[in-house]
Amino acid sequence: MAPARVLRRTLGTVDAVAIGLAAMLGAGVFSVFGPAAAAAGDALVPALAIAAVVAALNAAATAQLAAASPVAGGAYAYGRERLGPWPGFVAGWGFVIGKTASCAAIAWTLGAHALPGHERWVAAVAVVVLALVNLGGVTRTARTARVLAVLVVTALLAVVVVGLGLPPADVPSDDVPPAGWTAGGVLQAAGLLFFAFAGYARVATLGEEVRDPRRTIPRAVALSLGVVLVIYAALALVLQRSLGAGLATTTAPLTDLAEEAIGAPGTAAIRAVAVLACAASLLALQAGVGRTALAMAREGDLPRPLAHLSSRGVPARGEVAVAVVVTAAVLVVDLRGLVAFSSFGVLVYYGVANLAAFTQPREERRLPRAFAVLGALACLALVTTLPGEAVLVGLGVLALGVVGRLLTVGTVGRVRRLPR
Template identity: 55%
Template sequence: MTQSGSAAEAPELRRTLGVADAVVIGLGSMVGAGIFAALGPAARAAGSGLLLGLAVAAVVAYCNATASARLAARYPASGGTYVYGRERLGEFWGYLAGWSFVVGKTASCAAMALTVGTYVWPAQAHAVAVAAVVALTAVNYGGIQKSAWLTRAIVAVVLAVLASVVVVCLGSGASDAGRLDVGASGGAGGVLQAAGLLFFAFAGYARIATLGEEVRDPAHTIPRAIPVALGIALVVYATVAVAVLSVLGPDRLGHAAAPLADAVRAAGVPGLAPVVRVGAAVAALGSLLALILGVSRTTLAMARDRHLPGALSAVHPRFQVPHRAELAVGAVVAVLAATVDVRGAIGFSSFGVLAYYAVANASAWTLDRAARARALPALGLFGCAVLAFALPAVSVVVGAGVLVVGVVAFCARRWMAAR
């Protein structure tokens, strides 16, 4: 299949990112605020099965990453699974993937901005959130290399903070490996729910694929960068989880509002807690930066096909970025961050991300007829479906509702075009 005419005729973005840049951008998304917040809810769901839940999430993420890498090498354009679904499955499935990504991740952007505000200045969380969105939108507007440079700095700070937490916890007299087995297991359902929550934190490797049009030699760069970024993130998550569990145990971890800060206090180093809070704020900035990048590129791809206003497909002649899409995304996120608190209402984002990757796996399944080549995307598709419906009921209902709204909008647009 070939790309649609609108996509083919549109001006392309500049290819400036190498393997190292792509890996760092993926890490900036995955090793973000999720590691500071996701462990608590996951432990509450899985109990002593937390590490098993992490393993399940990693397996599904690996299947999805492999599918995304193969597809990105074949279709090196902005938009990620929106493009893959359109080219391999048809316009509707590409649209559904793009819709779930743009709507879900826009809410995630606002939530991440509010997380930054809460850590930096709780009394003025909304104002700080808006300032963060404006600043990062300006960085992205200045070119992808500026975004990559800032992401390198953010990843370095976050990894240093996480390394400090691991050293303190594992070296503490409060640590006890036997605590890893203490606490009730959440059963198979709890493990799957924990896997769904943790998968959301892993999902940042999609940013690498959505930037496919800005990567040098994408057929080689993207398939290398995605598994490297995912592997590093898995090692970091597993190490931090073991360290925190060794101090708090699954029961205390499941009820911790700030798991990593509570862990360093329990390890006898309360002075490190403020540093952890700074690390969480920086990590949230990194996640927000990568999210804005990903959403704006998918918006660009959908605008090229007129699923969104065509004006958003413009590429800046000097900076070679989708500047109107970036400004539009930044404006919407800033308004949300200034007016509402969406942190408790974005569970549907996990559902949307899993729907997005289900389309990616289904698309990859069509690339090769050999049973061996189809095994991983089939497993990934099955895993996405299982984890999506293992999420809390509210997340499933709201997520499904968002998809239904997207379907109605698609059908209405087709009906109007046919008249």
């Protein structure tokens, strides 16, 4: 089979930042603060800080690797080259299964906000429509992501302003003791909040389509993560101030805040913003999974036909395969456990990324190796906070992938040097 053509380098810094923002400002920001507050008690902001540090460590490792080897596939490609075929496969398979689960969960959240009671069918339609956008080429994907990201960022900043205008929910009193916290609860909250950050890797998985990647990728990762951190910190402070103890019991904190501020119109506005945010995140995620599938197919770790590129320079077969699997999931799978399962796969992916970054020579490193070690340990720590059932299911699905690779590729496989 002839080798696949390379993807086209058409994305600039603004495009890459837009894709990073679109991927991160998705379903998590509308749903994760309630469960995180329930776990962290009055230590929600410290839990957010821990999640941000873990995200920053992983982002630094990913950006460092992508700047040295700007190819499709992210940590799959880096892990394969620097650690060997098996670690690379584990990273790639963890990303594919984790982010496919994320796509299904985000699509379901979109459907739940758009048309309650008909979530699954709305989600399926959204997956198909956004897959068609991605099939039009990465330039169209970036243009759409830019528009959606601007709308969502503006809306979330408006929520912060509205929240600041509300009176504090809880007035300190001797009769109402402050909410407590435990170290385990704070770490569990950090693990939940990490799910809301995990989108900056989309820039690295699109590394083969970015212009001047050695400058663009690190800059885009830092900018998108920084903007999201500021927004999340502002939302956490405003939600704690405005909802008080009620934040720990709500499943839709932004909706509750908007309803308290301006009534039914606020609820409708937040639902509309949630639909836009989920659409932006789903668009970026499907593109990222398709590129990782392309990289794995090039090496034979997934069926080689998925390595085919269309006349528009798009991994069309991979995009279609992702859309089919996600559509099937939203129609038939119980989606309540997908967030924890997704976090497991993504943390495996970033763990391998940090180990790969540790092996980089001095001239390619932007940070000391100690940061890669801290990043790997942080991923391991957050995995231990996930529900045991999700970890067991994740290990089982990883094992199925390993068995499949053993049967189709063998124990070694070849290692291809990545372009510098």
